[in-house]
Amino acid sequence: MSQQATAHVLAGLEPKDVLDTLDDYDQPPYRGMAGGGITVMKREVYLQAPMDHRFVGWGQEDQAWAIALKCLFGNPWRSQNGPLWHLWHPPQERMSREKGSLSSWDLYSSYRRLAANQKGMEELLAEARQVAAGAR
Numbered sequence: 001m002s003q004q005a006t007a008h009v010l011a012g013l014e015p016k017d018v019l020d021t022l023d024d025y026d027q028p029p030y031r032g033m034a035g036g037g038i039t040v041m042k043r044e045v046y047l048q049a050p051m052d053h054r055f056v057g058w059g060q061e062d063q064a065w066a067i068a069l070k071c072l073f074g075n076p077w078r079s080q081n082g083p084l085w086h087l088w089h090p091p092q093e094r095m096s097r098e099k100g101s102l103s104s105w106d107l108y109s110s111y112r113r114l115a116a117n118q119k120g121m122e123e124l125l126a127e128a129r130q131v132a133a134g135a136r
Contacts (some may be wrong), residue, residue: 035066059100062106
């Protein structure tokens with residue numbers, strides 16, 4: 001959503017009532033991706049395949065998480081029944097629309113290389129869990 005449309009929603013209006021034209025969007029509507037938006041799973045799944053806190057800024061964390069979940073648990077189910085609204089917020093610095101940072105891009109590349117390698121993915125996620133545990 002645009003900044004103005006978001007303000008209307010935060011003031012209590014329904015998203016469907018404030019999104020009349022493309023001017024009400026910060027970017028054109030898109031389908032999104034698995035791993036982004038709202039991702040629902042059992043606690044045990046999240047503990048085995050958490051989001052990786054080593055990503056810096058915006059970029060690649062959602063895609064990497066989707067790759068990990070698909071590798072270990074199979075194709076996701078995605079509802080086609082309704083939209084998911086993304087509220088406007090100030091953007092974080094990043095290299096481009098596709099790349100958040102060089103370190104994030106390198107980490108994402110590791111996920112891509114391991115997309116069909118369950119053992120390798122489990123090892124990569126074990127590293128992510130260790131980093132997250134050290135940050136507590």
